[in-house]
Amino acid sequence: MEDYLKEALEIVKAQASVRTMTEDEITSMVQKLATGIKAIAEGAPVAAEESTAVDPQKAIREKSILCCVCGKSFKVITKKHLASHGLTPEEYREKYGYKKKLPLVCKSLQRARRKKMKEMKLWTKRGQNS
Incomplete structure (x- = not known):
């Protein structure tokens, strides 16, 4: 999971440099991205979230x-x-x-x-x- 987390952190870091984000937004975005990246890497179908x-x-x-x-x-x-x-x-x-x-x-x-x-x-x- 560590590689997925690093990738997610890089993406969020880039996003945070462009716009103001709260702690909650940053945490939530890192979690969602890490989970999504892991799912893609493992070949799991990524369902559109509702x-x-x-x-x-x-x-x-x-x-x-x-x-x-x-x-x-x-x-x-x-x-x-x-x-x-x-x-x-x-x-x-x-x-x-x-x-x-x-x-x-x-x-x-x-x-x-x-x-x-x-x-x-x-x-x-x-x-x-x-």
């Missing part, structure tokens, strides 16, 4: 939101990214148990947007301001 890369309850964080499918970190999960997994935002929310109207953005950005909208007061009529 399990989630990230716990949906822990995916929405203060400064990032993690994709539950691949584990990548974003400020906003876009339709384009979800399309790369063959999902629409609605299907993604349903699959991972999120509320239908939940914005797929990190908490800090969600708060900033909410504050900006309150400052703009778009619900008041234009004529009242003059």
